[in-house]
Structure formats: C-alpha cells, structure tokens
Amino acid sequence: MASTSEGVDSSISPGLLEDLKRLLWGRSLTDEVFLRWTQGFVLSADEPTALLQYEGGPCAVIVPVQAFLLRFALFTEENEAVEKWREHSDETAKDLLCQSLSAILLQTTATSYTVVYSDHSFTEMQEQDGPQESGGEEDVQRSPKRRKLCHDQFHLNLRCQQCDSREQLVNLVQSNLEKFQGDFGVLYYLYSLLLTKGVDQIKNEMEDPSEPLIDSTHGHGSQSLINLLLTGKAVSHVFDNEKDVAGMKLHGVSRQSQIGFLTQLEHLRYCEVGFNLKSPSLPVWVLGSETHLTVLFTQDLSLVAPESPEDTARRIFKSFDPEGNGFISSCLLGDVLHSLSLVSDQGYVDIMKGKLDSEGLGIIVLSAFMEEFYPGNSQQQGPKTFTVFHYNGLKRSNSTHKVQYKKGTATILEHGIPLVTEYTDVTTCLQTKWPTISIEWSGNDVPSLN
Template structure:
C-alpha cells in the first residue's frame, strides 16, 4: 500500500503521484510503498487516508497487489493448480479462475466444485468453505460451466433442484420412476419402498422462514462507455423478485443480466428504475 504524501484529512488531501491519470507502468511501480496494518479499523483508516490514490487509474492494481501481499505470494503459489498460469490473461486482460476464487473465497484454487477431487491420481482442489459473497457467470447459463453449491448460499429449494438435476443431466424435466427411491435418499427423505411409491406435496410449516427474501435490491455497473446510455458510465438500480418454483405469468425481460441471475434463482424477475435494461457487453 502506498505511503500518503499529505497529513491533511482525507477530504482535503491532495492527490498523490499514484493518482495521476498519465502514470506510466514503470513510474507506477517505482513510487509504490508497502505499509502493514494489524486490524480492520487500521486498514479502513489507511484506505480512507489514500482516497484519491485508490480512486485513481491504478486503484484496481493497488487493490490486487494488497490482496496478494495480504495472502502471501508463496501461499498463492501453493494453491494454484498450474503455477505457470498468469493471474491476469496477457492478451485480453481477464482474471483467471484462481484470481476470481482468491477475491471471492480467499483461496486461489483453480476450480469451482465442492471440495477436492482426484483425476488419474492427481488431486484437484476446489471450494472448501461457504463464502460470504458469491460469483455468478453468464457462462453457466450458456452451459459452458457449472457452479457448485458452495459458491453461493444454497436454500432447501435450490438443494432439491440440484439433486433433481443430478438425476436428470440432460434437463429433460423427467426422472425415471425406478430412480425415485434414490432421489428421496439424496434429499434425506423417507425412502422405504412403501413410502417411495407415494409422493406427497410438502406443505410449509406456519412461521417457517426459508431464508430467501421475496425481493432484494440489485445494482448493475458496466465500466464500458459504449455499453451505457449516452456513453455515460453510471450505476443502474433495480429490484429482484424471487418467485420460488412458480413460473411467472408475465416475464419482464430475457436479458443476459437476468439469465445470469437465473443460474442462482431460476424464477426471478427484475424491475429496473430506468426504461431500459443494463448491458453486460
């Protein structure tokens, strides 16, 4: 973390050299300074004291370097599957899966499945612990990849969908009757043959909270000028409505933003405060 160049309060601090818009690559690294803090409150104070620096053109790099140093370079190397793979793609500038996992979960593993797996004697590391934040990708809606349950909090209904999909990998919407007992076992339900022959619709218990809000605020940000209305980069605010298993009678839209969120909440509707849906492009 860079040293502040002024002892003035944050609101009066003058921009440092790191905040300059025309700062070159070599100049940027020549003026970097490392500072160690021992508490969250100390970290917050340091960040606020360097507000102009973090807000500058190199703020993202400062954040990335701080995360890497806080985690430890050697620890990151031990967690990455292929140490020859760069954290940032040198051609397109995309973050690798290891970098995304590091920022979301604190571990730079290269995979998104639950726990570790073995493949031809090789141990492949995945996600071991539930993170407080999640990461959704449009690639999953296109079936290029599949996120696992530990990437985001899993509700009972989502667990049921996951189990059903494991017995219906082609997404046909049907499970053979012969597999009903196995499905009920996977759901931790009574699975004796005499019970498996009858499927009852469970009723919600009075006062039982599913833990899933009926609605929540949603904010969208796209930093590309050409992807914003009138090429003005700004946040777009909206409301997400989670409808459970019921397929809505009226659909609000079918945009990439919605399809991305549907990988987590299949029956979700989005109501934006603007007259146009934001773009992911």
Template sequence: MSAAGSSSSTIPNLLSDIVRVCWGTNVKEDIFARWTQGFQFSADEPTALVQYEGGPCAVLAPVQAFMLKYIVQNIDPSTDKWRQIEPRDQDQLLVYATAQILTQAAQADKNFTMMHIVFFETELAPDDLSFDQFHSQLKVIHRQTSMDVQDFWYKRIALLRNRFGVLLFLYSVLYTKTLEILRLEVSDITEPLIDREFGYGSQSLINLMITGRAVNYVFNHVQDIDGLQLKGINEQSVIGFLTLLEHLRYCEVGSYLKNPMKPIWVLGSETHLTVLFSFEKSLAWFESNADRARQMFKMFDPDGNNFIASDHLQQLLANLDLVSDSKYVDIMRKKLDPDELGIILLSAFMDEFFDDPENHPPDTFDIFHYNGLARSNHERKVMYRMAHSVLLESNINCLLETNPMLTCLQTKWPSIEINWTHGVTPSLN
C-alpha cells in the same frame, strides 16, 4: 511517507514473483496502462466506482460489491440518503470494502495469515511511470487486524484514490494470499491472472476477490474429471456470482455463489463484470443443514439425476456426520429403496433425514444494477439502474441474444420477469 509504528520493507524477489503471477512476462504497456487507475467515485452516483478502461473490473466490481454489502446491511433504503454521501464517507466505504477483501484472503481455508499492504514510497506517484519504474518503487508493510488495515488506508487514502490505487490493492491481496497458497489453488500458475492479450482478469482472480480463494472454477467443492481434481468454491460466499457463460454452457455456477449470504451478485458477461444488488434481504440466506445435505447428495449425483446408487448411502451419511454404522445403513437402505432398485431418491432421503423448511424468495422485489463503464451506461452516467422483478409461476426462459441481462439472471431465477425503470435495460458489457 513513513510507516511509523510498524515494519516495512522492500522484498524484490517475492514481490517480483507476485507480479509475475499477476502479469506473466513481456507485459504490454497498453494493457498495464488500462489497469493504472485509482478508486474514483461517480459524479452522478456518489457510492459507485468508475471504471475508465476494460480490464480492472476484476478488482473494481468486487470492491463495489463489498461497499454495497455495507450499504445493504446498515442503511435504510426507504429514502435516497444511501445514494447521497460526502467524500469522507466515500473514503470510509472504500476502506471498509478493501479491508474486507484483504481480510477474507488472509482467512481463507481457516488458516489466518499476516495481512500485507503494498504501497508507494511517496503517495503522489508520477502519472507517467512505466511498468518497470512503477514496480521498482513498491514497498510492503505488515498488519495484524482488519482495523489496522483500515486505519492505515484511511490515513493514506491517496494510495487508493490516485492513479495506481487498483494495482496497489491487487498486489496487497496477492501478497497476503501468499505464493504458496496461490500455487495450490490456481490450476495453472504459469497462466497469468491478467490476460496477456486483452487485459481481462481470470476467473481465479475474480474468485479470489469475491471469496478469498483463487480457484479456477465456480461449481461447489471439487469435481473429479478422469482423475483430475478440479477445485471449485468450498463454502457459501458472502458475495455471489452469476454469469451469462453458464447459460451458454461454458461453466456451472454452484449454489455457494448463486445463493450468497448477502443479496449481492457480481455478474459476468463474456468480457466484463458488473454488480446486481437488492435491499430485499430474504433473497439471501445462510445455508441450512438441509441445504448442505443437498449439496453433499449432489456430489454423489454429478449428472443431476436426483438419485444416487444405494451403495453410496453409508459414505453420504458419514460425510453429513449422521449415524453410519453398517447395521443402521442396511436398515435405512431397505427403507429408502423398498423396491430394491439400487437407487435412493433425493426426495426420499431429504424427507427421512431433514425437515428444514425450503427457502423461498419473495414473488416480487426490487433490484439495482451497477456498471462502472460510463460508455455502457444510459447517457454515459455511471448510476445504479433500478428494476421491479416478478417471479412467475412457470419458467419462461429468454433465449434472445438481445437480452443478455435477463438471460444471465435466469440462471438463478428461471421464472424472473424484469421491468427496468425508464424502460432501459442496462448492459452487462
């Protein structure tokens, strides 16, 4: 395969470093084999990707989410035409999604870098390549824009569709991200992005695919734990993330992932990733000034008490680019803390400085769920499963281990009640 009109090169040292960050050392051939699959669509759901073995959902689910982003924002859901597309349209959808993720990785932190595509010398690679044989045949090509990336992949769609497509795309994202930035974002660069023992993608890898940043945590901003700076999500994400692990108190998902710009969420169980989406666009919104103020307030209120020490008021105002000179702060401190208790309530602060209306989701809406593993689907058919959802007036949290789907969604909508079509609750695993 030629790469006419642009430079291509094999860079063994840098590429081997990328591979080491991804896999670590002493890679198990069976783990590698589970990741050697292309982007293939379901025979029963033409816009849904199929996952054959456990592991690559860390790439497949985010790519599926970005394909759904295009569908949700561009296609009328009143008919089922969005579920009936031709192979050519599948290719365009796949190329769009992968280019979006690659561009996002290049643009993270507002410092645009060159985009890189890792590819094979020949499009049709043998199916029986070992780990070392596969990596000895890789090359890298450079692209400037998202349209250039889409043009390259669309003309060589077999690179993504054939057996090693998922890995070629994964390496393209990591190469574009650069080792330098990966070392800054990943807490422990010596821990591989793909688990050595089980082959699951790390949270850093999931975050990279969803947001463009390979940080380890899913809370907002940075948290200081005994002097250790733990990096989370730094801005509202286009695609969201919810996880059952939050209910189990293993993590805290911040509003930047819970409230994405599009009504699409990657869902995490203990071992697998699936996708939830809706055509109800009011479920998602761009964060307002009031939303940002609440998040900034929370940085001074890490325990979630809904108040801060009045001594923090000046810095809070400064962080929000509001008037923060000492005389004005003294006046506001007395107004917001008239009883001189030494605290300022969130409600009082918001009433004083922000009058943006609250974002309220609709009381009822339809949702769809995607799980790429055939064995986890009803009748082993990879298809979207639809449900009608209702937000009740009071929170009724489901604590039943037999309904992890509901428990996961209640981390965002505590009062949600879900009625799945045909009465079959889809699996998170």
C-alpha cells in the same frame, strides 16, 4: 520515504517482485495490457457509492471492491438495512471504500497484512515527458512517453508496509487512500492483496499456478483472481468444495461467501456455480459475462434466508453428480442419505434402490429422489416480488453515459408456471439462480452485462 505508526516502509526484493510479476502477468507484460490497469478507485460524480471503470480488464478487482462497498453502504455491521443508502455523502463514500478495501484484505489471512504503494511522484515524471491531458473524472488519456515509462518505473518504485492487526490495517489503508484513488491505485491494491495472501499460498490454491492471474492478451482477470477477492481463496473453480474428476482433485469454494457470484457461462453450460457463491450471506451478487463483471443487489434479506431442506437435498445430491447428468449411480444412494442425515442402514437403502431404480439401470434420477424423500416440499422460498439495482462501472455501457445504479422490479413465478419474458443477458444470468425470474427495469432502461 514514508512511514507510519504501523511500521517502517521497505522496498520489495527483486526476487519477490519478479515472482509477483510472473504470478500476475505471466512471462511478458505488454504496455497495452498494463495501461488498461492503470487507474484508481474513483467514485462517480453521478452516484456517490459507485466506482468508475475506464477500460476493460480491471473489473476483476474494481467490481468485487464495488460489491463489498455496497455491502457496507446497504447494511449495518448487524446486517440491518440502511435507510436512504443512496444519499451517502462523498466523505462517507470514501469511508465505505476504506472499509471495503480493508475487508477484502482481512479475509485472506489472520496474521499479517501488507499495503503496497509508491513514494515516487509519477505525475512529476509525466510532466517531464509531456503535458498531462486535462479533463474530468474519466480522463484516462496518457502521453505515449508515459505509457512506456509506466511499466518499468512503476515496479522499480514500489514500496510496502506491513502490520499485524485489523486496526492497524484500517489505519494504513486510510492513510494511503489518496494513492489508492490515484492513477495506479488499483495496481497498488492488487499487489497489496497478493503480498498479504502470499505468492506461494496463492499458487497452492490455484489449479494451474503457471497460468497468470491476468490474461496477457486481453488483460482480463482470471476466476482465481475474482475468487481471491470475493472469498479470500484463489481457487480456480466456482463449484462447492472439491470434485474428483478422472482421478484429479479439483478445488472449489469451501464456504458460503458474503458476496455472491453468478455467471452467464452457467447459462451456456460451461460451468455450474455452487451454493456457496450462488447463495451468499448478503443479497449482493457479482454477475459475470464472458468478458466483464457487474453487480446486482437488493436490500431484501429474505432472498438470503437459510437454505430450505429441499434445496439442501438438491445440493447434496448434485455433489455426488459432478458431471451434472441429473442422476447418480445407485450404489451412491446410501452416501447421499447419510449426508442428509436420513435413514441410511443397508437394508433400507437396498429397498429404496429397488424402488428408485425399478428397471435395474444402476442409476437414480434426481427428480425421482426428490419426489420420494421430499414430496410436496417445493414451496417457494423468498419473496415473489422485490426491488433490485444493477451496477456497471463502464460509462459507455450505460445508456445515459453516466455510472448510476439502475432500478428494477423483479418477479419470481411459481415453479411450473411458464415464463413469458424478454430474455436479456442479465435475466439469463440471474435465471441460473432463479429459473423463473423476470425484471421490469425503470424507464425500460435495460442494463448490460458488458
């Protein structure tokens, strides 16, 4: 039985374990889905700070951790760019991984933290049931007997330790890093996250707590799980704050995140990502396709400069237009003006209503609102050209079959200039934030979102 100065380890009670399994996997857990998630946080031999992903599914955990790892690899604690960031040693990369794992746990709560692991040797059990396939860093072959054993024995042998301070948590993560990098490391960390946050608190933040965090058919992580890792809250939506839809209050992301999130689903008009995720405090974005997550990042901090007055106005206006119609009811004009700290006394509001809704339709269009209150204030924010990198943790999704960052030069054209570019899944995703962006990838090696 393991113990550290941070506290003596303990087992997880059967009742709590059942609650965890139900929250994470739903009513049934298949061997196939569980097997997809049995991997550790393994660093690439071809890119010291890049994590490998073996099969579809665990990107919902691996990619947010990768994004935080890049945050620490690219920038100092004072948010200054790190020179020669691709030349980190293997030991430094492990330290960065520890920082990332700790940071995600720290943002979920300010009280106590839990680290989950097992003190049972699954390797020994595997060798008793059949020889382990030997291979390199991406060898994920497992004997059929071990596959059946994993599901039952894994949960029976889980242990946990608690601590009450940041320093203790960092030490605890450091002392368990080898386990986090082993066969079940992603799952150990995922259970650590759920216990640190608390099952009841996660359910309170989710829109539908009966829906598992991991899809029982394909093993994909839900948006609630992704948001929990990125923001510390397991809300089910990507818009800002709250929305009232048909009398139902829906909860989104309540504050600006360190790591951003953009999704191809917005391009397909299934959702709209709010400012808090779309404009993070650091220029690192998780990119979502319909089935996979990747990361786009840069060291150009001007891309996350403070929000312009025009952008603020658009965001506030859209918050009163939850269905994304491009207009608001004219009766809401006063509320919009008040939220923007503009003149909002009733006499002035009535005059503006008459001007902006001259035909008496009862609506005010966004473009007319912007032209009236922010005329000529559409100067482009941020650089026109900047260097970006893209990460995809699946070897099979990289043209070289190596997990390495792909470099590109991004260009943002002035608004109103026609965009002539070859549309790719990456650019269509990025255009949900920068509508006129195009990217020229080094060696014409276009990365994939899948």
